[in-house]
Structure formats: C-alpha cells, structure tokens
Amino acid sequence: MISPHSLAATHAAKRRISAHTRVLCGARRAESTKAEPPPAGGHLPGIATSKLLRTTRDAALRTPGISWKDDDGGAPTREFGGRETRKMNVYQAVRDAMSIALMKDETAVVFGEDVAFGGVFRCTMGLAEEFGRERVFNTPLSEQGIAGFGIGLAAMGHTAIAEIQFADYIFPAFDQLVNEAAKYRYRSGGQFNVGGLTVRTPTMSVGHGGLYHSQSPEGFFMGAAGLKVVIPRSPIQAKGLLLSSIRDPNPVIFMEPKILYRSAIEQVPIDDFELPLGRAETMVPGSDLTLLTWGTPVYHCETALSMLANPPAQLAPHVPSALRTAKIELIDLRTILPWDVETVMESVHRTGRLVIVHEASRTAGVGAEIAAEVQKKAFLKLNAPVRRVTGWDTPVGLQYEKFYMPDAVRILDSIVETLTY
Amino acid sequence: MFRVLSRRRLAPLARRNITTTTPHIPQESLGDIPTTQSPITSTLHFFNSVTGEGKQIPSYRVLDGAGNVIPGAEIPEISRDTARKIYETMVLLPTMDNLLYNIQRQGKISFYMTAYGEEATIVGTAAGLAMDDEVLGQYREMGVLLWRGWGIDSAMSQCFGNEEDFSSKGRQMPVHWGSPAHHFHTISSPLATQIPQAAGVAYALRRDPFRRGKSCAAVYFGEGAASEGDFHAGMLFASTIPSPTLFIARNNGFAISTPASEQYFGDGIAARGPAYGVDTIRVDGNDVLAVLAATREARKRCVEGGRAVLLEAMTYRVSHHSTSDDSFAYRPRQEVEDRKRIDNPIARFRLFLHSQGWWTDGEEEELKARLKKDVMTAFKRAEGVKRHELKELFTDVYGGEEPWHLKEQREELAGLIKKYGADWEPWRSELKKFKDNDEQLQFVLVSSGILNQEVNKRLPNRGGTEHILAPLRPA
Numbered sequence: 001m002i003s004p005h006s007l008a009a010t011h012a013a014k015r016r017i018s019a020h021t022r023v024l025c026g027a028r029r030a031e032s033t034k035a036e037p038p039p040a041g042g043h044l045p046g047i048a049t050s051k052l053l054r055t056t057r058d059a060a061l062r063t064p065g066i067s068w069k070d071d072d073g074g075a076p077t078r079e080f081g082g083r084e085t086r087k088m089n090v091y092q093a094v095r096d097a098m099s100i101a102l103m104k105d106e107t108a109v110v111f112g113e114d115v116a117f118g119g120v121f122r123c124t125m126g127l128a129e130e131f132g133r134e135r136v137f138n139t140p141l142s143e144q145g146i147a148g149f150g151i152g153l154a155a156m157g158h159t160a161i162a163e164i165q166f167a168d169y170i171f172p173a174f175d176q177l178v179n180e181a182a183k184y185r186y187r188s189g190g191q192f193n194v195g196g197l198t199v200r201t202p203t204m205s206v207g208h209g210g211l212y213h214s215q216s217p218e219g220f221f222m223g224a225a226g227l228k229v230v231i232p233r234s235p236i237q238a239k240g241l242l243l244s245s246i247r248d249p250n251p252v253i254f255m256e257p258k259i260l261y262r263s264a265i266e267q268v269p270i271d272d273f274e275l276p277l278g279r280a281e282t283m284v285p286g287s288d289l290t291l292l293t294w295g296t297p298v299y300h301c302e303t304a305l306s307m308l309a310n311p312p313a314q315l316a317p318h319v320p321s322a323l324r325t326a327k328i329e330l331i332d333l334r335t336i337l338p339w340d341v342e343t344v345m346e347s348v349h350r351t352g353r354l355v356i357v358h359e360a361s362r363t364a365g366v367g368a369e370i371a372a373e374v375q376k377k378a379f380l381k382l383n384a385p386v387r388r389v390t391g392w393d394t395p396v397g398l399q400y401e402k403f404y405m406p407d408a409v410r411i412l413d414s415i416v417e418t419l420t421y
Numbered sequence: 422m423f424r425v426l427s428r429r430r431l432a433p434l435a436r437r438n439i440t441t442t443t444p445h446i447p448q449e450s451l452g453d454i455p456t457t458q459s460p461i462t463s464t465l466h467f468f469n470s471v472t473g474e475g476k477q478i479p480s481y482r483v484l485d486g487a488g489n490v491i492p493g494a495e496i497p498e499i500s501r502d503t504a505r506k507i508y509e510t511m512v513l514l515p516t517m518d519n520l521l522y523n524i525q526r527q528g529k530i531s532f533y534m535t536a537y538g539e540e541a542t543i544v545g546t547a548a549g550l551a552m553d554d555e556v557l558g559q560y561r562e563m564g565v566l567l568w569r570g571w572g573i574d575s576a577m578s579q580c581f582g583n584e585e586d587f588s589s590k591g592r593q594m595p596v597h598w599g600s601p602a603h604h605f606h607t608i609s610s611p612l613a614t615q616i617p618q619a620a621g622v623a624y625a626l627r628r629d630p631f632r633r634g635k636s637c638a639a640v641y642f643g644e645g646a647a648s649e650g651d652f653h654a655g656m657l658f659a660s661t662i663p664s665p666t667l668f669i670a671r672n673n674g675f676a677i678s679t680p681a682s683e684q685y686f687g688d689g690i691a692a693r694g695p696a697y698g699v700d701t702i703r704v705d706g707n708d709v710l711a712v713l714a715a716t717r718e719a720r721k722r723c724v725e726g727g728r729a730v731l732l733e734a735m736t737y738r739v740s741h742h743s744t745s746d747d748s749f750a751y752r753p754r755q756e757v758e759d760r761k762r763i764d765n766p767i768a769r770f771r772l773f774l775h776s777q778g779w780w781t782d783g784e785e786e787e788l789k790a791r792l793k794k795d796v797m798t799a800f801k802r803a804e805g806v807k808r809h810e811l812k813e814l815f816t817d818v819y820g821g822e823e824p825w826h827l828k829e830q831r832e833e834l835a836g837l838i839k840k841y842g843a844d845w846e847p848w849r850s851e852l853k854k855f856k857d858n859d860e861q862l863q864f865v866l867v868s869s870g871i872l873n874q875e876v877n878k879r880l881p882n883r884g885g886t887e888h889i890l891a892p893l894r895p896a
Binding site for chain 1: 555557586587588589590592593597599600601606607609611614616617618619620621622623624625626628629638650651653654655657658661662816817818819820821822824825826827
C-alpha cells in the first residue's frame with residue numbers, strides 16, 4: 001500500500017517540518033542525506049502523503065466550490081483548457097493571494113510587523129519590491145495599533161490586509177477587533193463599515209511553540225458578532241479562502257495553521273479564484289460517524305481514519321475488528337464564524353454520531369458551541385453523546401505538547417468510544 | 422483668581438523640572454554609537470521635560486480674558502461673517518446642552534454629556550478645519566457637527582434614538598453621533614480607539630489621488646484618553662507611517678473625577694509630541710481666536726507635509742462629566758463657579774466682537790431667543806417621532822447575506838412577540854414606541870415565509886430582502 005515514492009515523500013516532509021521548526025530557534029537548516037530506517041509501526045498518512053491534498057493539476061482544478069474571478073470581462077469562462085497550476089506550499093499560496101489582491105485593487109495595502117522583508121514566515125516575500133513600500137510596509141511593534149490603523153483604512157473604503165505575527169499576540173488588539181471592527185457597521189446604523197479589513201495571523205501548534213507560539217484563539221472571537229473567522233487547511237484553501245476574506249464585505253480574521261506553511265503542498269491554480277466563506281467541506285463521505293475539524297487536525301483525523309481501517313499491530317487490540325469497516329465522514333469546517341450549520345446537521349442527521357476535534361482547549365471552545373447546537377437540532381437522531389477531542393484546559397506547556405494536542409490516537413480512541421457507545 | 426487657580430493646578434508639573442541645565446557638548450568628536458547620531462558628551466546628565474531649564478511648553482494665546490489682543494499677538498485673518506458664525510455656534514452649544522441636560526433629568530432621554538467650558542476649543546478647531554476633513558471624535562465634539570451644518574434636529578433625533586436617528590438607528594447611547602456626509606465618523610464609547618484609526622484614515626487620504634495633499638484626519642480626545650495604549654499606538658503609527666493626522670487633545674483638567682495631576686507626571690500631552698517626532702503646539706483652549714489660528718497652521722503642516730501634528734488645547738470642564746456624574750463630589754463648587762465667571766470662552770469672544778463693532782447687545786438678545794426657540798421646537802418634534810422598526814435590532818451586524826444564526830434568532834424573537842406581545846405588559850407598552858406599531862402592536866419579522874406563510878402571501882415583499890414586517894394578528 002505504501003509506495004517507495006510516498007516513503008521518500010514522508011522523509012522529505014519530515015525534513016521540511018524539522019527545518020521549519022528551526023526557523024523559530026534561528027538555527028541553520030540541516031542538509032542531511034543520511035537514509036533513515038522505516039519507522040517501527042509502519043507508515044501512516046501524514047501531511048506529506050495526505051490524500052486530502054490535491055497534488056495534480058486535474059485535482060486542483062476540480063476543487064469543490066471553486067469560483068474563478070477572471071477579469072477578462074466578456075470572454076467565455078475557461079474551465080480546464082487554459083488553466084495552469086503551480087506547486088505551492090501554504091505560505092506561497094498566501095503570498096499568491098495577496099499578490100493578486102494588490103494587483104487588482106489599487107486601494108489594497110499589506111502591513112504588519114516585519115512584512116516588508118518578506119515576513120517571519122515568508123508570506124509576503126517580494127511583495128514590497130513588486131508593489132512598493134507605500135503598499136507593503138512595516139508597522140511599529142504594536143498590535144492594537146495595527147488593528148486600529150487597519151480599521152481606519154477600511155473605514156475609508158480601502159482594503160487593509162493586516163498581519164499579526166502570531167495569533168498568540170492578537171490579544172492586545174482584542175479591543176479594536178471586538179469593540180470596534182465587529183461593531184462598526186451596526187453601531188453606525190450601516191453608515192460606516194470596515195468590510196475591507198482582513199487580519200491574517202499564524203495559528204495552532206508548531207511542535208515546540210510553548211505557551212505563546214501555539215495558541216488557537218478562534219473561540220475567543222466566536223462570540224464577536226460582526227466578525228468572520230476563517231481557517232484554511234491547505235494551499236488551495238488558503239488562497240481561495242483568503243481572496244474571499246479580503247473581498248468579503250465584513251472584517252475577517254484569517255488564521256493560518258503555521259505548521260502547514262511549508263509542509264502542506266498542492267498544485268494551486270495560478271488564476272484568481274475564491275472559495276466560499278461560511279461553508280464547510282466534506283472531504284471524506286461516510287455514514288456511521290461525523291468527524292468535524294479545521295486547520296492542522298484535519299491531517300491527524302486522516303491518520304486516525306487510516307488507523308481505524310488498518311490499525312498498526314500495537315493498536316489493533318484497541319480497535320474492534322467490527323469497527324474497521326466503519327464509514328467515517330470527515331468535514332473541514334473552514335469558517336468558524338458564522339459556521340456552516342447546514343452541512344454539519346445534514347451529516348449528523350445521517351450518521352447519528354459526532355466527534356469534534358480542535359487544538360484549542362475545551363472549556364467554552366468552538367466545540368462547545370457546535371455540540372450545544374447539534375444536540376438542540378438533532379436530539380432524537382443522536383445515537384451517542386457528542387465527543388470533543390481538544391487541547392486540555394491548560395496553557396500549551398513546551399515539553400508536554402505531545403500529550404496536550406489532540407493527536408491521531410486520541411481521535412481514534414474517541415471514534416471507537418463513540419461508535420461502541 | 423484665574424492665575425492662582427492655574428498655578429495651583431500646574432504646580433506639580435513645575436516642581437519636577439528643576440534640575441535641567443543643558444549639558445556641555447564638546448566641539449570635537451568623541452566617537453560614535455551605531456544606533457544614534459546624537460553627539461557624545463562626557464557630562465553625566467539626565468533629561469526631563471522637553472524645553473529644559475525647568476520651563477513648560479508655553480500656551481499660545483491671542484485674546485486676554487477681557488477680549489483684548491495681548492501684546493505681540495496677531496489677530497488671525499477672519500471676516501465679520503465667519504466670526505459671527507463661530508460665535509453663534511458657540512452660543513448654540515450651551516443652549517442645546519441646557520435643554521438636553523434638563524430633559525435627561527426628567528427621564529426623557531437616557532443620558533447626556535455637555536460641553537460647558539469647551540466651546541472655544543471645539544468650535545475653534547472645527548472652524549480651522551476644512552469642511553471635508555475627516556473627523557474622529559471622542560464624544561464631547563457635537564460642536565464640530567453643528568459647525569458643519571448637521572442640524573439641531575439630527576442631534577435631537579440621535580439623543581432620542583428615534584426613526585430619524587441615522588447616526589446609529591437608535592442603537593447607541595445619546596451623544597454617539599456620526600455622519601458620512603459631514604465627514605464625521607460615528608462616535609463609540611471605548612476611549613482612544615479612534616486615535617490609531619485616525620492614522621489609518623489619514624493614510625487612506627494620503628493614498629487617495631483626489632484627496633492627497635488636500636485633506637487631513639482630525640482626531641479629538643481628552644487628556645484622560647491619552648493615557649490609553651491606543652494614544653501611544655496612534656501617535657507612533659501616524660509619525661512612523663507618515664500620515665496627515667491632526668491630533669487634538671482637549672485637556673480640560675479632569676477625566677471624570679481624576680484630576681490631570683493624577684493622569685500624568687510630565688508636561689501635559691503636548692510634551693509627548695516631540696518624543697514621537699511630531700510638530701506640537703499648546704494653545705489656550707478658551708481663546709477661540711488662538712485655537713482657530715493654531716488649528717489652521719497645524720492643518721496646513723499636516724496636509725502639506727503629509728505628517729502628523731499635535732495640538733493640545735488647555736481648557737476646563739465646567740460641566741459634570743456626564744448626567745451620571747456629580748462633579749462636586751470631587752472638586753469644590755467655588756472653583757467651578759470662578760472658572761465660569763472669570764474665564765468664560767463665550768464672553769471673551771463676545772467682548773472681542775463688540776470691540777470690532779461686529780456685535781450688539783440687541784443682536785445678543787435676538788440670538789439667544791432664536792436659538793432657544795429653535796432648540797425647543799426640535800426637541801418637541803423629536804419627542805413625538807417613533808423609533809425605527811424593531812427588525813433593525815438584527816440588521817447591519819453583517820454586510821451581505823444574513824447568517825443563519827441571526828435569522829434563527831430573529832425568528833425566535835418574532836415567535837415570542839407573537840406569543841406574548843399582546844399579553845405581557847412590559848413588552849406591549851414598549852412595542853408601541855416602534856414605528857408601525859400603533860394599533861396592532863404585533864409588528865414583526867416574518868422570514869422567508871417560514872413563520873407565517875399565509876401572512877406572507879398577503880403582503881408585498883418590501884425591497885426584496887429576506888424579511889418583511891407583517892402584522893401577525895389582524896386588528
């Protein structure tokens with residue numbers, strides 16, 4: 001089942017991830033060519049070998065929900081023939097989206113801490129050179145200033161693409177985002193709005209981020225009526241959802257899972273396209289259980305599904321053979337606020353079981369909101385309690401991360417427990 | 422008395438600057454330091470205050486308390502008509518404040534904040550700006566909107582939150598005004614949030630080919646709000662990312678009960694400007710001619726240089742902080758009375774107008790009577806106007822498509838009102854205050870025909886939106 005090709009890809013991905021993790025520490029990229037023995041437990045799908053990633057041009061162009069935003073007005077819409085794709089990782093796709101936004105919208109500007117030289121995650125590489133320092137520029141180191149400045153630009157009808165360097169540092173801007181950006185349209189009776197504002201920020205764990213380079217604060221913004229919160233899982237998703245966010249008539253917080261910046265690679269259409277906000281995507285259809293997640297854990301869920309169907313020897317005793325053919329529906333929520341109740345409820349009504357997976361801690365997390373709504377709307381259809389596989393209600397301790405995160409084995413356990421309830 | 426008061430209030434500031442003498446800077450180079458181009462000195466010397474020698478930043482003044490031009494001052498270029506319009510707007514402010522303050526006391530509106538004592542600061546700066554300069558205020562700047570012709574009716578409607586309140590459709594508390602047509606961004610309660618926003622607004626003006634070099638963003642705030650982190654952020658952004666932002670600090674001595682001496686330890690707000698590399702001026706905020714001249718020059722520097730400028734207007738909050746505050750709990754009544762009598766910005770300007778032959782006692786009588794009548798008429802009118810439709814509770818949260826959860830919650834309320842609206846007295850009486858709900862109090866939102874398909878069939882869909890108003894019970 002595992003081809004030599006995918007084996008090589010696994011190692012390549014591991015190298016990329018470890019190289020990436022060193023970026024934070026400021027160490028040099030290691031260029032080891034030493035062959036490594038295959039891991040003892042056999043090979044499981046990871047980010048590098050994920051079947052959820054679209055690694056061919058054909059698959060990329062068939063991305064569900066894709067809508068082309070060609071500006072050659074009047075010309076017949078090109079579907080496959082004239083479209084090209086290019087291999088990109090997430091940071092390149094994010095950069096590509098911003099480049100298109102800047103090219104097509106003269107009022108668009110990109111700003112934040114250290115974005116001018118390309119950004120600490122390279123998402124703005126070359127944009128300052130291409131579009132000039134008036135449109136792509138560094139700000140002083142002040143998150144409340146970045147958010148406030150962006151709100152001012154957007155209030156004048158301009159397109160403001162702001163970056164907060166890590167989602168962990170968005171809290172100084174909480175007042176500007178929750179009291180100001182979210183309420184701008186409502187409180188002015190619709191006379192003013194800051195729909196042109198998009199705040200990009202790297203989110204979720206990276207393996208060694210400790211307390212302040214690991215957080216998933218989407219839940220804190222879920223109660224901020226007036227904001228939208230979007231989290232992509234892959235390069236195609238990042239580009240399409242970011243372009244939608246930039247053009248949406250509402251302020252959007254766009255959280256980019258930073259461990260995917262280099263590790264998730266797809267063929268990405270080079271043209272201007274959008275993916276819809278407020279819509280979840282069913283990635284794997286199923287009929288026995290709904291597995292709902294977003295961002296990095298999408299790949300842990302994929303691994304868990306693989307382990308369920310084909311458990312490694314050590315785990316086999318924990319996975320009853322009757323469950324191995326279970327059909328699990330895997331859904332990427334994509335937009336946290338407003339979330340896609342329609343897709344989730346349709347799925348839960350069919351499967352009768354729901355497991356929600358997110359990295360943020362459990363209490364009052366996004367999972368709590370969804371679980372409450374699902375039990376209200378599907379009380380008689382549920383065959384098991386809604387389970388939440390989440391980070392614990394602790395900060396993200398550095399050396400404890402492996403046991404903090406909702407990894408594949410925890411997800412597998414929840415699936416088994418829910419199926420056997 | 423004015424001088425005594427003034428010295429007492431500023432005394433703590435003077436004390437702390439006693440040690441500054443300029444250090445000796447040698448002619449020959451003693452080397453260099455990579456992160457600065459400042460000369461090197463061998464003198465161990467600490468700095469405080471920006472002027473050195475223990476002096477504070479001076480306050481620019483044109484007229485003395487009796488309306489006479491002080492020695493060395495120049496009267497700014499001003500026509501008789503402009504001067505009279507400034508004066509009339511200054512007098513309109515306390516006329517409206519009196520009425521709105523009193524009707525709040527009678528429970529007719531929920532809240533109010535007067536601008537007593539700050540008329541010259543507000544109207545003087547407004548007159549020094551172009552009519553289309555973008556203004557971001559704190560809350561005590563109604564005078565700017567009135568100067569721009571927004572109208573007494575609009576102010577009354579906002580305070581009542583009635584159907585003619587377009588500032589916020591009755592959603593925000595009184596005095597939270599806004600009007601895009603008058604380039605006045607809607608006020609919000611969180612202090613200082615408008616300050617970094619102003620830097621963004623100014624940057625947008627700078628990038629707009631039609632407004633570059635023509636317009637600035639003027640942002641008002643009190644000396645208390647300047648303690649917020651957002652003040653720091655705003656000054657920093659507007660100076661570092663050069664933007665034509667005019668910072669106008671109303672230093673009226675108090676933030677609710679906190680005197681300025683407990684708000685900062687330096688030389689007021691103005692002393693911070695040079696630290697950010699921003700051109701700065703302090704002005705006598707009760708001298709409308711000084712405020713006007715300073716604002717004009719500040720604006721000119723802002724627009725022509727494309728950079729930030731800071732103007733600190735020294736004034737005194739004669740009024741209580743708001744209708745929820747009794748300021749005599751923390752300051753002597755006599756101090757306020759003395760202020761009103763000795764340093765009244767309106768009286769000062771009136772004396773000047775008299776000296777120019779631009780104003781007579783007869784005109785004064787006529788103006789006061791006319792404004793009082795206009796304000797009373799507007800009040801009577803606004804009082805009788807109903808509120809917006811109740812559905813506006815749910816609109817404008819998002820632009821574009823209404824999210825499912827808001828639609829559901831809107832329908833939930835509609836269902837509850839259908840169920841209890843006629844029977845539950847607190848709701849029944851409240852419903853009558855909304856537009857279209859006189860006789861059949863069941864206003865309500867029917868969405869996509871889900872709630873009441875029959876009613877939907879009978880009614881025209883208004884504007885093709887997702888929701889319409891429909892009487893759920895026949896009269």
